Amino acid sequence: MPAEHHLPFRFYGRRKARTPTPLGLKTLEEGREVFAVDVPTQPLPNLASLFSKPFDQYTLEIGFGGGEHLLHRASNNPTTGFLGAEAFQDGVLRVYRECFAQQLKNVRVFPDDIRLLWDLLPPASFSSIYVLFPDPWPKKRHLWRRLLQTPTFAKLAELLTVGGTLYCATDIPDYAEQMQTEAAAVSALQQKQKDLLTPFAGYITTKYHQKAIRAGRTAQFMEFEKVA
Ligand SMILES: C[S@@+](CC[C@H](N)C(=O)[O-])C[C@H]1O[C@@H](n2cnc3c(N)ncnc32)[C@H](O)[C@@H]1O
Numbered sequence: 001m002p003a004e005h006h007l008p009f010r011f012y013g014r015r016k017a018r019t020p021t022p023l024g025l026k027t028l029e030e031g032r033e034v035f036a037v038d039v040p041t042q043p044l045p046n047l048a049s050l051f052s053k054p055f056d057q058y059t060l061e062i063g064f065g066g067g068e069h070l071l072h073r074a075s076n077n078p079t080t081g082f083l084g085a086e087a088f089q090d091g092v093l094r095v096y097r098e099c100f101a102q103q104l105k106n107v108r109v110f111p112d113d114i115r116l117l118w119d120l121l122p123p124a125s126f127s128s129i130y131v132l133f134p135d136p137w138p139k140k141r142h143l144w145r146r147l148l149q150t151p152t153f154a155k156l157a158e159l160l161t162v163g164g165t166l167y168c169a170t171d172i173p174d175y176a177e178q179m180q181t182e183a184a185a186v187s188a189l190q191q192k193q194k195d196l197l198t199p200f201a202g203y204i205t206t207k208y209h210q211k212a213i214r215a216g217r218t219a220q221f222m223e224f225e226k227v228a
Helices: 022-035 068-076 089-102 140-145 150-159 173-184 207-214
Strands: 057-062 080-085 107-110 126-132 160-170 189-191 220-226
Touching (some): 068 080, 068 089, 068 107, 089 107, 126 150, 150 160, 160 173, 173 220
Parallel strands (some): 057 080, 080 107, 126 160
Antiparallel strands (some): 160 220, 189 220
16 A cells, blocks of 8 residues: 555645556666665655765755656756655656666655655755646646645745755746745745746756647746745
């Protein structure tokens, strides 16, 4: 039985789209051994223990989808350790495959719902956290499922180093408003004044963002600094 059945929440997104080929299954197995992070039995003392060596700083990306952004940043920032969380198996497989192909040593993957792990991660440990295009749950009766609400902002603020930044993007106008309102209720976070249409430095367009562009939707990019 998945661990989430013991928890007060359920994951509502898709777990997988395709049945992996035999080679895909092998990569999932080998990738799990090399790159996956399990739910620890004790709170993690530090993030360095997840990797084979310590890094200068650490970045978390939640819901990396196909991993385009995570892989791009990881290959361009070899002195930063990247932890990506994604509950969608097809995306996890793609990231394992690329990590092997590019021999990335600075990526670790939590192949499940980040809420199973985040209470066990060390506070004040990430200099950047990305949540790019979280599931929009546009129907009124599903709005409560949106990930980025005040309790999540409070948790992510706790995980950021002082001076660190939480980067959020969405193509859903009312979700962008909600993100800003709900983050404002967390005193440790301060929204940076910036043009919301300008992407973050070093950003590359994700697969979901490309789909949004094709559908005629405009993305908004918000940055929240951990101030205390
Ligand atoms: C709309 S997609 C966007 C994917 C990617 N960021 C992009 O821009 O292409 C949202 C992703 O977040 C993942 N996700 C949603 N909630 C999550 C959670 N609590 N933990 C880990 N992944 C999550 C979903 O599985 C899905 O792949």
